[in-house]
Amino acid sequence: MRAKRLTGSLACLVVLTLTAAGCGLSGGGSGDGDATAGGCKVDKGNVGTGKLSGEVKGKITFQTTNLKKDFGDFFNGVIADFEKAHPGTEVKWIDDPGDNTFTTRTVADAQACTLADVINVNAPTATALTKAGYLLDVATKDPAASKPFVPSFWKTAVFKDGDGKAIHTALPWYTGGVVLTYNKDLLKKAGVDPAKPPTTLFGLFADYEKVAKAGDGKFYATMANPVWRIPSDFDQMGIKILSDDGKSAVFADDPRTAQWVAWMAKLYKAGAMPKDSLSSSNDPSTLYSQGKVAYGSTNPSFVRFVKQNSPSIYDKTAVGQQPYDALGRASAGAPQYISVAATSKNAPTALSFAEFLTNAENQTAWCKDPNVVIFPTTTDSLNDPFFQNATGSDPFSQARKLVADQLKTASTNQTNLSPAVQNAMVSQVQLAMQGKKSPEQAVKDAQEKANELLKQAG
Structure with a gap:
C-alpha cells in the first residue's frame, strides 16, 4: 500500500527522461479544441487558467497501488456509489503492483499519453509528473478543491511546474503518520x-x-x-x-x-x-x-x-x-495523493471522481477498516470520534491513538x-x-x- 522509494541509477533515468520529454502546459481556459500537456494533445479546458467545465459522464480509468487484494470490496463500493450518483459514468479500476518499476512504467504511460485518468501518486512521482506537465492543476480547475482538507495537508499538495511555478496538482488522500x-x-x-x-x-x-x-x-x-x-x-x-x-x-x-x-x-x-x-x-x-x-x-x-x-x-x-x-x-510526513491526468480525455469526470474518492465520508469509511492503520486528510474525518477517542493497549490501538493525537498539531513538513x-x-x-x-x-x-x-x- 505504501509506494516504495526509488533508488540508484533508475531514479536518475526517470527524472532525466521526464525532464527531457515534458513540454509543460499550454492552452487557454475551458472549451473544445486542442492544447498540449506534457507533449500530448488535450482539450483546452484541461490547461490554462480557466475553471474546468463539462458534463460528468463517460468512461475513466482509476489506478491505485497494491490495494485490490485487501480492499477490493471497499473500492468497488466507492466506484459503484459514484456511478450511481452520476448515471452514464463508468470507472475502470487498475491496481498496479507497486514494484520497483512503478515510476518507470508511470513515466512511460505519461509519455505515451496513456496515463490513467485518476492515479494514486506519492510526492516524488507527483513532483516529476508536475514538472513535465502531465497533471491537472486541480486548484485552478476547481477553486473549491481545498475546502475539505486540513490546511497543512493541502499545503503539501503543491508541486512546481516546468516554469518553476508552484501549483496544486494533487488531492491529499491518506496518511500514515510517524x-x-x-x-x-x-x-x-x-x-x-x-x-x-x-x-x-x-x-x-x-x-x-x-x-x-x-x-x-x-x-x-x-x-x-x-x-x-x-x-x-x-x-x-x-x-x-x-x-x-x-x-x-x-x-x-x-x-x-x-x-x-x-x-x-x-x-x-x-x-x-x-x-x-x-x-x-x-x-x-x-x-x-x-x-x-x-x-x-x-x-x-x-x-x-x-x-x-x-x-x-x-x-x-x-x-x-x-x-x-x-x-x-x-511530523506527519507527506500523505499519499490522488491526481488527475492533464492528458485525460474526460477530465470533468476524472476530477469529479477524484474529489468523491477523497471526500470526508469516503476517507473516514476506509480509515475505519479494522485491518488498516491509516489516517484521513480531511478536517471532518479527523474530528470523527473514531480517531479522537481511540483506546486500547494492543499495538494497533496504540498506533491509532498516538497518530490521532499527533495529527491535531502535526506538521506535514x-x-x-x-x-x-x-x-x-x-x-x-x-x-x-x-x-x-x-x-x-x-x-x-x-x-x-x-x-x-x-x-x-x-
Whole structure:
C-alpha cells in the first residue's frame, strides 16, 4: 500500500527522461479544441487558467497501488456509489503492483499519453509528473478543491511546474503518520527501557548502539540504507534541506547534518545494521517479523503487516512516539495523493471522481477498516470520534491513538526531493558509512552534487 522509494541509477533515468520529454502546459481556459500537456494533445479546458467545465459522464480509468487484494470490496463500493450518483459514468479500476518499476512504467504511460485518468501518486512521482506537465492543476480547475482538507495537508499538495511555478496538482488522500515501532524483548536485552522512547534522533541512535552491542550479530537495531531516512530524519530534526526558492541545497550549512552522517557511519561499523542492507531497497518488514531487527518501520500500517505475518512478534511489539527533536511537535510526513491526468480525455469526470474518492465520508469509511492503520486528510474525518477517542493497549490501538493525537498539531513538513537529488545524497552517505569518506566530506560532496542536479533541472 505504501509506494516504495526509488533508488540508484533508475531514479536518475526517470527524472532525466521526464525532464527531457515534458513540454509543460499550454492552452487557454475551458472549451473544445486542442492544447498540449506534457507533449500530448488535450482539450483546452484541461490547461490554462480557466475553471474546468463539462458534463460528468463517460468512461475513466482509476489506478491505485497494491490495494485490490485487501480492499477490493471497499473500492468497488466507492466506484459503484459514484456511478450511481452520476448515471452514464463508468470507472475502470487498475491496481498496479507497486514494484520497483512503478515510476518507470508511470513515466512511460505519461509519455505515451496513456496515463490513467485518476492515479494514486506519492510526492516524488507527483513532483516529476508536475514538472513535465502531465497533471491537472486541480486548484485552478476547481477553486473549491481545498475546502475539505486540513490546511497543512493541502499545503503539501503543491508541486512546481516546468516554469518553476508552484501549483496544486494533487488531492491529499491518506496518511500514515510517524511512530516508533519496536520489539520490547530485544530492547530489554539491550538495556533500553521500552516505556521511555528517546526524545531526539541522536538519542535514538544511542539506543541503536546499545542494541548493536547486545545483538552481537544475532540481531540488529535497524536497516542500513539511508534512503529510508532521507529526507525524513533531516525534516524531523529541523535541518533545512533546500533554500526557500527550492533551487539550491543548503543542508551542509547545518553542522548537525555531518553529525547525523557520523552517527550512521558509527552505527554501521558497530553492527547496528545488517551489512548487506546498505544498498538494499528492502524495508525492515521481513527481518523484524523474524525477530532479527529491534525497530520496525515508522509507518503505523507496519503493525498490520507484523500481525498478519508474525503473531508471536506482534505480541512483543510496542508503539511509541518518534522523536520530536527540534520541531517540538510530530511530523506527519507527506500523505499519499490522488491526481488527475492533464492528458485525460474526460477530465470533468476524472476530477469529479477524484474529489468523491477523497471526500470526508469516503476517507473516514476506509480509515475505519479494522485491518488498516491509516489516517484521513480531511478536517471532518479527523474530528470523527473514531480517531479522537481511540483506546486500547494492543499495538494497533496504540498506533491509532498516538497518530490521532499527533495529527491535531502535526506538521506535514516533508521536503519534496526529486529521486535524482535524493539518490545523490544517499550515495554520499553510503560512502561515509563504508569508511570511504569522512562525514564532513560526504556532506559537502552531497550538497555539491545536489546543486548540480537542481541547476540542471532549472
